[in-house]
Amino acid sequence: MTFIGLDNFRRLLLEEPYSVRFFNAVGNTFEFFAYTMVFQNVTALLLALALTRGLKFTGFFRTVIFIPVTLSLLMIGFVWTLMLNPNIGVINEVLTMIGLENLTRAWLGSETWALPVVTMVNAWQYTGLMVMLFVAGIQGIPEERYEAARIDGARGWAMFRHITLPPLYPIIGIVTIMTYMGVFNQFDLVYAMVGSTGGPRYSVDVLGTFFYRTAFGGSGGQMPQMGLGAAIATMTFLFIAVAVCFFLYLSHLRAKGDR
Amino acid sequence: MVKGKKDKLLDIFIYLFLIIAAFIVIYPLFVMVSTSLKTNMEVLVNPFGLPTEFNLDGYRYVLEVAGFPTFFRNSIIITAVSLFVLLLVSVMASYPLSRFTFRGNRMIYFYFIIGAMLPARLATVNMYQIINALGLFDTLFALILIYIAMTIPISIFIIAGFMAELPRELDESARIDGASDSRILFSIWVPLLRPALATVAIFNFIPIWNEFFFPLIFISSDQWKPLPLGIAQFFGQYQSDWPTAFAALTIAILPPLIFYLMASKHFIKGLTAGALKG
Structure with missing residues (x-):
């Protein structure tokens, strides 16, 4: 191995086709993150609120909703790939059955749909974990605060906005940073559902699959380029490090504000 | 605390929400297990229902041949x-x-x-x-x-x-x-x-x-x-x-x-x- 200075970074950022693939993968990774925040984490917060109202069967629902967390993302990806099969997959069959035939499509073969669908499957897997983090946060809020707010006449949205939500900010921070790190580490699900080439015309290509393809030559008959791969990993590291520092800075600010 | 009518209605909505969520979690697993017990033919004819008879060929193949x-x-x-x-x-x-x-x-x-x-x-x-x-x-x-x-x-x-x-x-x-x-x-x-x-x-x-x-x-x-x-x-x-x-x-x-x-x-x-x- 010879030392070539920053040449790998120059190629990655400036030389085609690497630069195009790289910025595409960065864009897809952020898109993946945005979809996951909505599909997974908003759902998780709603489920956590539903599970902390002291209703009957809460324990049962909690157990069920957590099941996917323990399963392999890869195998879940395979199961959903079969269910999304355009010819005999259950998803299109259900749409046809309820009269929405014009919505059926080759989900994973579509440049527009493949990424959102993959993020939804990812959300299917991890919502349960985020639910439990939110539940832990909500259960830490003392009952007296609700009592006091109730006496002051707070109901519904106002109650959520002013009593439940503020103590959850640290949890929301943890959930966000976990989601972010998970997305920058994403590989298994994309590999299982659309392959290491990143789906139709690279529309689901994230940094994880781009790194794998480049460094270890997963497909396409290219020679593995470990140096370039290491440059991709370093860029990924920078994205994560910046976010983690920002997160720590924010929690530091909050801790100061509380004092 | 006695629950008002509005609260009860809300509870019903919450149960509905939880049931839908539980269904979305369990259904793919159900599809996985039930399809594994069907024959290739039945997968095409009867994609939703339970298998009519247990076909264990898939399991046999996986355990005995596929390593x-x-x-x-x-x-x-x-x-x-x-x-x-x-x-x-x-x-x-x-x-x-x-x-x-x-x-x-x-x-x-x-x-x-x-x-x-x-x-x-x-x-x-x-x-x-x-x-x-x-x-x-x-x-x-x-x-x-x-x-x-x-x-x-x-x-x-x-x-x-x-x-x-x-x-x-x-x-x-x-x-x-x-x-x-x-x-x-x-x-x-x-x-x-x-x-x-x-x-x-x-x-x-x-x-x-x-x-x-x-x-x-x-x-x-x-x-x-x-x-x-x-x-x-x-x-x-x-x-x-x-x-x-x-x-x-x-x-x-x-x-x-x-x-x-x-x-x-x-x-x-x-x-x-x-x-x-x-």
């Missing part, structure tokens, strides 16, 4: 050895880090903890060079080493944190009685640490059992493939033979699922606690 027992064996060896060494090393490192005061203690601790913040996959290229240099390419040992290295940070964090909260008098009285450090660690601390050790074991069991990326890089021969890698290759070949493909997935997904259902409280607590602390 799944080998994949299982590899997964079990990798997971068991990794967890055992991980617990041993983490306990031994946590003990001085949390109970002794010495120069550089905090530094060493933070050095370990930083590892929990960074995904191990970023270092794959370096690992590849190291594993090759050690001549460990295509061995179970390569994976075991990587998994232990990958899980030590969070484990030390959990165990050292737990240890620091236990009262000091315990080891002081043992020390006065003349017990050695290793004696104190293994006869006094380890039994007390059981909850923390269980959390660490559960928290790391799932990712190690399910890990796919590192086997994909480091294992090439069939006899050393763990379950996820075996499945991936099998799935590529049998994607059109639905009952067989689903039988393979069912067999692979069942062990963690059964573990989870047997001890769901511990799993939820372990995985949540680990994540919250990390």
Whole structure:
């Protein structure tokens, strides 16, 4: 191995086709993150609120909703790939059955749909974990605060906005940073559902699959380029490090504000 | 507090929401198991219902022809050895880090903890060079080493944190009685640490059992493939033979699922606690 200075970074950022693939993968990774925040984490917060109202069967629902967390993302990806099969997959069959035939499509073969669908499957897997983090946060809020707010006449949205939500900010921070790190580490699900080439015309290509393809030559008959791969990993590291520092800075600010 | 009409209506909506969520979780698993028991013909004719008769051909094929027992064996060896060494090393490192005061203690601790913040996959290229240099390419040992290295940070964090909260008098009285450090660690601390050790074991069991990326890089021969890698290759070949493909997935997904259902409280607590602390 010879030392070539920053040449790998120059190629990655400036030389085609690497630069195009790289910025595409960065864009897809952020898109993946945005979809996951909505599909997974908003759902998780709603489920956590539903599970902390002291209703009957809460324990049962909690157990069920957590099941996917323990399963392999890869195998879940395979199961959903079969269910999304355009010819005999259950998803299109259900749409046809309820009269929405014009919505059926080759989900994973579509440049527009493949990424959102993959993020939804990812959300299917991890919502349960985020639910439990939110539940832990909500259960830490003392009952007296609700009592006091109730006496002051707070109901519904106002109650959520002013009593439940503020103590959850640290949890929301943890959930966000976990989601972010998970997305920058994403590989298994994309590999299982659309392959290491990143789906139709690279529309689901994230940094994880781009790194794998480049460094270890997963497909396409290219020679593995470990140096370039290491440059991709370093860029990924920078994205994560910046976010983690920002997160720590924010929690530091909050801790100061509380004092 | 007596619930008003409005509250009852809200409760009904919440139940509806929870039932839909539970259905979305269970339905793919139901499809997986029921399809695995159908024949190819029935998959086409009757995609939704239960299988009319149990067709176990898929399972027979997966277990007898496709080499799944080998994949299982590899997964079990990798997971068991990794967890055992991980617990041993983490306990031994946590003990001085949390109970002794010495120069550089905090530094060493933070050095370990930083590892929990960074995904191990970023270092794959370096690992590849190291594993090759050690001549460990295509061995179970390569994976075991990587998994232990990958899980030590969070484990030390959990165990050292737990240890620091236990009262000091315990080891002081043992020390006065003349017990050695290793004696104190293994006869006094380890039994007390059981909850923390269980959390660490559960928290790391799932990712190690399910890990796919590192086997994909480091294992090439069939006899050393763990379950996820075996499945991936099998799935590529049998994607059109639905009952067989689903039988393979069912067999692979069942062990963690059964573990989870047997001890769901511990799993939820372990995985949540680990994540919250990390």
